[in-house]
Amino acid sequence: MVKIGLFCFAGMSTSVLLKKMLEYAEEKGLDCSINAYAETKMADMAPQLDVVLIGPQIKYYQKRIEGLCAPHGTRTMVISNVDFGRMDGKKVLTEAYGLLGIQI
Amino acid sequence: MRTKEKFTDFVEQKIMPLVSVVSSNKILLAIRDGLILSMPVMIVGSIAIVIGDFPVPAVQAFLASVFGENWNWWNWDVINPATMGLVAIFTTCGVAYSYAKSHEVEPLPAGILAIVAYFLLLVQMDGGGFSLDSFGSQGLFMAIISGLLSSAIYIWLIKKNLVIKMPDSVPISISRSFTAMVPMGVVVVLFVIIRAVFAMTPYGSANDFILNVLQLPLLGVGTSFLGTEITAGFFNTFFWIFGIHGTLIVQSVMQPIWDAAKYANLAAYQSGLQIPYIVTTEYLDHFVFLTGSGLTLPLCIMCAFRAKSQQLKSLGKLALVPSIFNVNEPIIYGLPIVMNPIMAIPFFITPMLSIAISYLAMAWNIVGRPTGVAVPFTTPAPFGGFLITGDIKVGILQILILLLAALIYWPFFKIWDKKCCEEENA
Numbered sequence: 001m002v003k004i005g006l007f008c009f010a011g012m013s014t015s016v017l018l019k020k021m022l023e024y025a026e027e028k029g030l031d032c033s034i035n036a037y038a039e040t041k042m043a044d045m046a047p048q049l050d051v052v053l054i055g056p057q058i059k060y061y062q063k064r065i066e067g068l069c070a071p072h073g074t075r076t077m078v079i080s081n082v083d084f085g086r087m088d089g090k091k092v093l094t095e096a097y098g099l100l101g102i103q104i
Numbered sequence: 105m106r107t108k109e110k111f112t113d114f115v116e117q118k119i120m121p122l123v124s125v126v127s128s129n130k131i132l133l134a135i136r137d138g139l140i141l142s143m144p145v146m147i148v149g150s151i152a153i154v155i156g157d158f159p160v161p162a163v164q165a166f167l168a169s170v171f172g173e174n175w176n177w178w179n180w181d182v183i184n185p186a187t188m189g190l191v192a193i194f195t196t197c198g199v200a201y202s203y204a205k206s207h208e209v210e211p212l213p214a215g216i217l218a219i220v221a222y223f224l225l226l227v228q229m230d231g232g233g234f235s236l237d238s239f240g241s242q243g244l245f246m247a248i249i250s251g252l253l254s255s256a257i258y259i260w261l262i263k264k265n266l267v268i269k270m271p272d273s274v275p276i277s278i279s280r281s282f283t284a285m286v287p288m289g290v291v292v293v294l295f296v297i298i299r300a301v302f303a304m305t306p307y308g309s310a311n312d313f314i315l316n317v318l319q320l321p322l323l324g325v326g327t328s329f330l331g332t333e334i335t336a337g338f339f340n341t342f343f344w345i346f347g348i349h350g351t352l353i354v355q356s357v358m359q360p361i362w363d364a365a366k367y368a369n370l371a372a373y374q375s376g377l378q379i380p381y382i383v384t385t386e387y388l389d390h391f392v393f394l395t396g397s398g399l400t401l402p403l404c405i406m407c408a409f410r411a412k413s414q415q416l417k418s419l420g421k422l423a424l425v426p427s428i429f430n431v432n433e434p435i436i437y438g439l440p441i442v443m444n445p446i447m448a449i450p451f452f453i454t455p456m457l458s459i460a461i462s463y464l465a466m467a468w469n470i471v472g473r474p475t476g477v478a479v480p481f482t483t484p485a486p487f488g489g490f491l492i493t494g495d496i497k498v499g500i501l502q503i504l505i506l507l508l509a510a511l512i513y514w515p516f517f518k519i520w521d522k523k524c525c526e527e528e529n530a
Binding site for chain 2 (some may be wrong): 008009010012013016039040043044055057058060061062063064081082084085086087104
């Protein structure tokens with residue numbers, strides 16, 4: 001199972017995107033769990049996740065987040081402004097799987 | 105387009121690294137996370153206050169007639185001192201815990217050590233015992249400072265390996281309990297010395313020194329009209345225009361001040377005194393970040409129901425519910441407001457105007473001030489305004505300000521809608 005975490009300030013704004021991603025995952029029948037978290041949970045969640053997606057509004061944390069994720073082999077990616085604005089769950093999920101080398 | 109690219113480069117290369125350094129600072133992060141740790145307790149304590157001291161006298165009278173005069177005995181004397189009244193203790197523990205955690209050392213002993221350090225600096229009352237005041241707002245800055253200092257010493261000694269080592273045959277859980285002993289001893293000695301030094305100053309105690317030299321002056325500047333327009337008004341918006349979470353950045357510096365103002369207000373409200381501060385954490389959530397930074401709910405409604413552009417129409421519908429609950433990233437990134445010189449104008453004007461109107465209305469006592477009750481930032485208007493002040497007029501003021509925001513956004517919305525239509529038809 002692929003475990004994906006979405007991170008923003010309070011886990012509120014990414015939860016809109018989360019809904020779209022879950023819809024697409026179900027449509028595709030993917031075996032994955034996706035959750036939205038507040039950025040403060042980063043250190044706790046990093047070891048448990050396969051992919052960490054960072055909301056563009058906190059992309060200045062990218063280096064720090066990469067530092068927390070790298071030792072656990074957790075992949076990280078900043079969601080682009082456009083994808084985040086359109087809440088494009090399909091594209092973001094495809095890219096997240098792409099980080100793991102899986103094509104969906 | 106080329107100027108826009110240059111601008112983006114400038115942001116990516118100059119502003120972003122600066123923001124990254126400030127916002128990833130371990131001390132600032134520890135303060136922020138430490139303050140956040142006590143939030144659930146504060147909200148539960150606030151619910152007790154809102155029910156026990158319900159802002160509508162008729163409801164209070166009714167409850168008193170049903171349950172007796174003393175029906176809310178559990179409120180100010182029982183739940184409040186155990187929750188909001190202990191904010192300095194939670195903060196010192198939380199800050200030390202978060203700071204130790206960010207340095208990857210066992211965090212819980214650091215939290216306990218911080219409470220020890222905090223009490224070492226408190227001066228007992230004349231008849232013995234501690235004043236309850238020293239656990240609340242008045243001790244907040246000392247809580248942060250002593251939490252950081254004790255935690256820093258603890259981390260340093262652990263990293264230097266200055267701890268008591270047990271033979272390998274001793275179980276880990278037992279040997280671990282000895283690890284914190286040396287740092288504990290060092291912190292106790294050091295804080296006793298600090299206490300003795302401050303006792304010799306005219307302030308008499310570390311708490312009074314920090315309160316009068318640091319906390320009160322910073323609160324005075326940070327919660328002033330100009331200070332609020334600059335931090336929450338200008339800088340918050342400025343960062344968002346570049347697609348950076350301005351609120352998070354401004355908060356990482358200002359949160360201790362806004363929280364201290366909130367708890368000071370609560371203490372005054374409890375004693376029935378004039379509420380001292382206007383600008384608190386809750387004021388900002390419900391007047392400056394109302395429906396999200398830039399007060400964009402009116403803009404969102406226009407997109408959903410008045411836009412000719414299909415793209416804006418679907419964005420408006422998608423963003424409507426989050427906007428009502430004060431989350432507006434879909435609008436900021438979807439419209440987009442980020443790097444958009446047209447929408448930047450109303451996005452700048454609206455929050456600064458909202459501060460001006462609400463600040464003056466509170467300063468002139470036309471409407472009530474925030475009582476210090478903690479309300480989640482997602483509480484929609486007009487309930488948010490009502491709950492944070494206990495004054496229904498404040499809820500109405502929120503609606504009036506949103507209507508004014510609609511007037512400001514309208515012409516810019518028309519321009520942007522026309523532009524999006526042209527692009528869609530091209």
